Amino acid sequence: MDVSVELAPRNQKGLRLQNPLMLASGTCGYVTELEGVTDIHSPGAFVCKGTTLKPGKGNPQPRIAEVTSGMLNAIGLENIGIDSLISNQAPTWNRLGVCVIVNIAGSNTEEYVEIARRLEGTEGISGIELNISCPNVKSGGVEFGLDPETAATITREVKCVTTLPLIVKLSPGAASVSDIATAVTKAGADALTLINTFKGMAIDINRRRPLLGNTTGGLSGPILKPVALAMVYETARLVDVPLIACGGISSAEDAIEFIMAGASAVQVGTAFLVDPCIPGNILTGIKAFLSEQEVSSINKLIGCAVTNSK
Ligand SMILES: Cc1cc2nc3c(=O)[nH]c(=O)nc-3n(C[C@H](O)[C@H](O)[C@H](O)COP(=O)(O)O)c2cc1C
Numbered sequence: 001m002d003v004s005v006e007l008a009p010r011n012q013k014g015l016r017l018q019n020p021l022m023l024a025s026g027t028c029g030y031v032t033e034l035e036g037v038t039d040i041h042s043p044g045a046f047v048c049k050g051t052t053l054k055p056g057k058g059n060p061q062p063r064i065a066e067v068t069s070g071m072l073n074a075i076g077l078e079n080i081g082i083d084s085l086i087s088n089q090a091p092t093w094n095r096l097g098v099c100v101i102v103n104i105a106g107s108n109t110e111e112y113v114e115i116a117r118r119l120e121g122t123e124g125i126s127g128i129e130l131n132i133s134c135p136n137v138k139s140g141g142v143e144f145g146l147d148p149e150t151a152a153t154i155t156r157e158v159k160c161v162t163t164l165p166l167i168v169k170l171s172p173g174a175a176s177v178s179d180i181a182t183a184v185t186k187a188g189a190d191a192l193t194l195i196n197t198f199k200g201m202a203i204d205i206n207r208r209r210p211l212l213g214n215t216t217g218g219l220s221g222p223i224l225k226p227v228a229l230a231m232v233y234e235t236a237r238l239v240d241v242p243l244i245a246c247g248g249i250s251s252a253e254d255a256i257e258f259i260m261a262g263a264s265a266v267q268v269g270t271a272f273l274v275d276p277c278i279p280g281n282i283l284t285g286i287k288a289f290l291s292e293q294e295v296s297s298i299n300k301l302i303g304c305a306v307t308n309s310k
Contacts, residue, residue, distance in 0.1 A: 005298065027273055
């Protein structure tokens with residue numbers, strides 16, 4: 001049975017994953033922290049924490065809150081900075097033989113371009129995920145992902161300095177996710193990730209003030225799944241690049257729904273924080289489903305619900 005997927009067919013290097021299971025940015029650190037916690041050779045790929053030009057401290061505490069059917073996070077972009085990632089993390093990824101995609105974020109187009117330029121030629125890195133959808137930072141972040149022209153400009157400029165597969169991660173907060181998806185695809189994105197977190201908040205009723213230090217945070221977990229599913233399905237009808245689904249995936253059934261809606265791969269975030277065995281269980285469940293249904297390749301399922309509804 002073939003569960004391998006190609007996420008960047010238009011890119012010279014390509015991005016072939018041994019399976020469609022990925023760990024979402026911000027929920028798997030820089031991978032090395034996971035050794036001994038989970039089998040790091042099981043997922044098809046990891047997307048590391050959003051990385052900026054200079055190291056970042058992130059937002060004030062509290063930064064996490066549980067809400068009904070999900071969680072809020074306002075970590076912000078606490079990260080080691082691109083130079084440390086290149087010198088300290090990439091060689092380890094290369095030695096371990098894990099597929100890592102670097103999630104990058106900047107305060108302006110020039111910063112995104114500079115980060116991508118520095119990554120060029122670095123061994124151990126399989127692709128770039130352009131984070132134009134982080135709701136938890138003061139400058140940059142999600143504002144770049146709300147306007148089709150701005151999103152396309154960053155994509156185009158980054159594409160000019162990189163030969164790595166370029167994935168653009170979209171925000172559910174855009175007035176029209178379809179417009180952003182179309183614009184960044186035309187600008188050269190090799191694949192799209194849908195979706196990042198949705199802006200939300202919680203109030204501490206005893207202290208009579210916002211619970212999170214940053215006031216608002218990003219909503220993730222099961223509550224996000226139907227929203228993400230509709231966005232993947234609608235985008236699959238519009239663009240011809242591979243889609244990577246993200247948002248509330250915690251079971252094989254969830255993953256299969258997204259694959260049928262047009263996703264070539266799925267990212268698991270919040271569910272991995274709850275149980276590090278979940279990605280492995282999802283992969284086992286996907287394989288069992290393919291076997292039960294006598295489907296020889298996962299590629300035969302990608303987008304079948306889109307085709308069947310036409
Ligand atoms: C604690 C935490 C940190 C996150 N950090 C990032 C980040 O640095 N960059 C990014 O693009 N997305 C980040 N995300 C968003 C996730 O990658 C993912 O898009 C989102 O959580 C939805 O998926 P889920 O419902 O499976 O968690 C973060 C999410 C969480 C929960």
